[in-house]
Amino acid sequence: MLKVEPPTPSLPGRGNLPLCAGRHKIKECTANSSEYKCIKCATYNLHNKNARICNNHTILDKNFPSLQALLERYRQNMDY
Secondary structure, three states, X not given: OOOOOOOOOOOOOXXXXXXXXXXXXXXXXXXXXXXXXXXXXXXXXXXXXOOOXXXXXXXXXXXXXXXXXXHHHHXXXXXX
């Protein structure tokens, strides 16, 4: 199961950004497309050392690799 880190109590209202996975206000984000980082794919890599996936995209990408890996795992476990 994918785990997502909750916002830090010391920074109320400042969770992980959808573009860079940083902990600052979105107005303060200066990340360009080469600095994007998907927090869900980064977390997936932490928990799945044998199946590393690309995380240099935004979480807004509808085809992000950790979702695809999760869907594939569900498909493999389905008994049709």
